[in-house]
Amino acid sequence: VCSSDLVFEQTRTQVDLRDPVKLKDFVVDGKLELSLKNYVELVMANNTDIQVTFLSLEVPRNNITSAYGVWDPVAIASFSSTRATSPAINPSQSENASLGSTSKSLYQPFSLTYSQALDTGTSYQVGFGGAKDSFNNSYSSYNPSITSSMSFAVTQNLIRNRGRYVNRIPLMTAQSTYKRAGFNLRASLLNWVNTAENAYWRVVSARENVRVQQIARDTSKSNLDFVQKQLDLGAVSPLDIYNPQGQLAASDLALSQAKFALQQAEDVLRHQIGIDLDPDLRRIPIELTEPVDVSTIGMDLDPERQVQTALSNNPNVKAAMQALDIDDLGIQSAHNGLLPNLNFTASYAGAGQGGIYTSSGAALLGGGPTIVVPGGLTDALSQMFGLNNPTYMGSLNLTLPIRSRTASMNLANALVAKKTDAYNLRNQEQNTRLNVLTAVSTVNGAIESLRLAKIQEDLQHKNYDAEVEKYTLGTDTNQNVVIALQNWVVAQSAVVTAQVNVRTSILNLYTQTGELLDERGIVVK
Numbered sequence: 137v138c139s140s141d142l143v144f145e146q147t148r149t150q151v152d153l154r155d156p157v158k159l160k161d162f163v164v165d166g167k168l169e170l171s172l173k174n175y176v177e178l179v180m181a182n183n184t185d186i187q188v189t190f191l192s193l194e195v196p197r198n199n200i201t202s203a204y205g206v207w208d209p210v211a212i213a214s215f216s217s218t219r220a221t222s223p224a225i226n227p228s229q230s231e232n233a234s235l236g237s238t239s240k241s242l243y244q245p246f247s248l249t250y251s252q253a254l255d256t257g258t259s260y261q262v263g264f265g266g267a268k269d270s271f272n273n274s275y276s277s278y279n280p281s282i283t284s285s286m287s288f289a290v291t292q293n294l295i296r297n298r299g300r301y302v303n304r305i306p307l308m309t310a311q312s313t314y315k316r317a318g319f320n321l322r323a324s325l326l327n328w329v330n331t332a333e334n335a336y337w338r339v340v341s342a343r344e345n346v347r348v349q350q351i352a353r354d355t356s357k358s359n360l361d362f363v364q365k366q367l368d369l370g371a372v373s374p375l376d377i378y379n380p381q382g383q384l385a386a387s388d389l390a391l392s393q394a395k396f397a398l399q400q401a402e403d404v405l406r407h408q409i410g411i412d413l414d415p416d417l418r419r420i421p422i423e424l425t426e427p428v429d430v431s432t433i434g435m436d437l438d439p440e441r442q443v444q445t446a447l448s449n450n451p452n453v454k455a456a457m458q459a460l461d462i463d464d465l466g467i468q469s470a471h472n473g474l475l476p477n478l479n480f481t482a483s484y485a486g487a488g489q490g491g492i493y494t495s496s497g498a499a500l501l502g503g504g505p506t507i508v509v510p511g512g513l514t515d516a517l518s519q520m521f522g523l524n525n526p527t528y529m530g531s532l533n534l535t536l537p538i539r540s541r542t543a544s545m546n547l548a549n550a551l552v553a554k555k556t557d558a559y560n561l562r563n564q565e566q567n568t569r570l571n572v573l574t575a576v577s578t579v580n581g582a583i584e585s586l587r588l589a590k591i592q593e594d595l596q597h598k599n600y601d602a603e604v605e606k607y608t609l610g611t612d613t614n615q616n617v618v619i620a621l622q623n624w625v626v627a628q629s630a631v632v633t634a635q636v637n638v639r640t641s642i643l644n645l646y647t648q649t650g651e652l653l654d655e656r657g658i659v660v661k
Contacts, residue, residue, distance in 0.1 A: 155413070155414070156181075156410040156413050156414055157181050157182065158177065158178060158181055159178065159411055162174055163420065166420070167421045167422070167423045168411070168417070168421070168422045168423065169423045169425055170336075170409075170422065170423070170424055170425065170426075171424075171425045171426050172333070172336060173656070173657070175332075175409065175426075176333065176656050176657075176658070178409040178410070178411075179328075179329065179408055179409055180658060181410075182413075183328065183332065183408055183410060185328050189321060189324045189325060189328065192317060192324075193314070193317055193321055196310070196313050197314055199310045200307070202310070203306045203307040203309075203311075204307065206253060206306070207253055207254060207255055209250065209251070209252040210250070210251050210252070211248070211249070211250045212249045213246075213248045213249075214246070214247045214248075215244070215245070215247075216244070217244045218244070219240070219241070219242050220240070220242075221238055222239050222241075223239070239271065240271070241269070241271045242268070242269070242270045243268070244268045245265070245266070246265065246266050248263065248264045248265070249261060249262070250262045255303045256300055256303065257293035257297045257298045257299060258290065258292050258293075259290070260288070260289065260290045261289045262287070262288050263286065263288075264284075264285070264287075265284070265285045266282070266283060266285065266513075266516065267282070267283050268281070268282050269281040269282075269283075278490075280491050281489070281491045282489070282490040282491045282513050283488065283490075284487065284490075284513075284516040284519075285488075286485065286486045286520050286521075287484065287485040287486075288483065288484050288485075289481060289482070290481070291479050291480070291481045292479060292480050292481075293478070293479045294478040295478045296473075296475040296477045297472065301468075302469075302472050305465050305468055305472075306469075309465045309466070309469075312458060312462045313462060315458055316455050316458040316462070318660075319455035320451070321451075321660065322650075322653065323450075323452050323455065326451070326647050326652050326653065329647075329652055329653065329656065329658065330643060330644070330647045330652065334640055335404045337428075337640055338401045339398070339401040339402055339405050339424055340424055340426065340636065341428075341633065341636040342394065342398035342401040342402075343424065344428055344632040344635075344636075345394045345397070345398075345629060346398050348394075348628045349387065349390045349391040349394045350391060351625075352390065352625040352628075353384070353387040353390075353391045355387075356386075356621065357384055357387075359384075359604075359614075359617060359618070360381060360384050363377055363614055364377065372614075379615055379618055383618045383621065405422060406418060428632065428635045428636060428639070429635050430642070432638065435579075435642075437576050437580060439572070439573050439576045442572050442575075442576055442645070442649055443573065445651065446568050446572045446648055447565060447568060449649060449651060450648070451650055452568070453568055456560055456564045457561060459557040459561070460554060460558060463554035464554070466550040466553065467547065467551060467554065470543065470546040471547060473540070473543040473546060473547070474537070474540060474543045474544065474547065476534065476535065476536045476537065477533075477534070477537075478533070478534045478535075479532075480530070480531070480532055480533075481529075481531045481532075483529045483530075484526065484529075485527040486520045486521070486523055486524075486525055487520060487527075488515065488516035488517060488518065488519030488520035488521075489515070489516055489519060490512055490513055490515030491512065491515075491516075492510055492512075568648070572648045572649060575641070575644050575645040575647075578641045578644065578645075579638070579642055581641075582634065582637040582638040582641040585634045585637065586631070586634035586635060586637070586638050589630045589633075589634040590631055592630065593624070593631045596620070596623045596624040599620050599623065600617075600620040600624040602620075603616050603619075603620040604620075
């Protein structure tokens with residue numbers, strides 16, 4: 137971004153990218169401890185996709201500056217110097233040795249013009265000019281001849297492009313486009329924050345799954361140790377040892393797969409906060425402190441109220457509404473193009489003459505000696521500013537479009553564009569309503585699934601304890617103990633999955649209603 141309109145130095149093409157920030161602020165005892173709030177803070181500060189999204193506002197912002205360009209003043213200065221030598225044209229010059237056989241001249245004109253257009257449809261121009269013309273003979277009345285001129289002209293549009301509103305339509309369009317880009321930015325941020333937070337909960341889910349599989353593995357090992365003791369005492373057949381051994385092997389496999397899944401989820405999490413860009417921290421262990429369970433007591437999930445919230449807050453709906461404002465401006469601009477072009481111009485010009493005046497004609501007629509009157513630039517300027525040689529001009533210019541197919545087509549297309557955007561707005565409102573209703577149903581379903589999953593887990597836990605007790609008393613087989621253990625592990629995994637689903641379904645609801653950024657304390661300026 138340039139601090140001045142005039143640039144006299146080479147533009148830098150190198151782009152400097154900022155290193156990730158704030159990462160070391162959350163390192164505790166060799167671990168990166170992150171609550172959900174701290175994690176979102178790091179995502180907003182370091183996520184590359186979000187940084188690119190913020191840059192999308194720069195072009196519409198610059199277009200606003202460009203729209204002001206039609207009213208920028210322009211100053212043009214010109215100076216030239218011409219020295220010429222040419223053969224003598226007057227025969228008397230060749231007979232007079234003192235005059236020589238050639239003619240030499242020096243011509244030095246200068247001009248300065250300042251012009252500007254105003255947003256009222258008025259434009260004006262101020263000009264100043266002058267020239268110095270000198271010769272090597274005395275046959276010119278002024279030698280050197282110094283002239284000056286000054287002019288001032290004002291042009292006002294009377295029909296087309298008249299008034300501030302119509303002339304500011306391109307600026308208002310750029311401002312509306314920038315506003316729509318801001319809504320699109322919020323929509324993109326909603327999606328990026330949603331994606332980042334889902335990555336957080338995937339790590340939590342994978343971590344909890346590792347914990348469940350570790351419990352299952354420890355329980356399988358205890359069961360195998362118990363059967364092994366019975367085998368050593370001769371209380372069971374050697375054939376009974378294979379079932380608990382197989383269960384332990386299956387538990388080891390499930391635990392190993394769960395650990396690799398956790399590692400992959402953590403790598404995605406590192407990418408979201410940009411820690412993979414820091415060689416010193418990219419492999420540091422991550423500890424997420426946000427509890428997986430969430431209280432849903434007092435949560436207002438009235439579908440119609442959530443729909444109205446979404447229609448008021450969802451940036452996609454606001455962007456669609458902003459498009460209609462841009463269409464209105466386009467229609468006004470197209471209508472302006474159909475009007476006749478009538479403008480009035482008034483101008484004033486003044487001139488001055490100065491230099492050394494020679495009355496050479498008196499000497500040639502024999503009436504007396506040559507008279508030389510000294511003078512200079514001040515004479516030319518005093519005549520010009522003294523309004524001694526004024527020129528006034530006024531004119532009306534009319535351009536009447538008998539038939540303009542292009543302007544008619546522009547107006548027709550502008551009307552079609554507004555109708556299309558009106559349908560797009562309706563479609564966006566319908567989609568928003570459907571997405572919110574689906575999100576509300578998903579939250580309610582996730583809450584109910586969690587409730588049932590906890591009941592199922594509690595029953596499977598009790599069933600496993602009962603099977604172990606019966607097997608200890610010798611009234612049941614080890615096979616039933618293994619089956620009960622498998623069912624309990626599945627029930628525990630189901631609880632973890634249900635807890636994460638509640639979290640992600642609430643996250644999706646906030647995304648659809650457009651409240652996610654406010655809920656996470658994210659302010660877009």
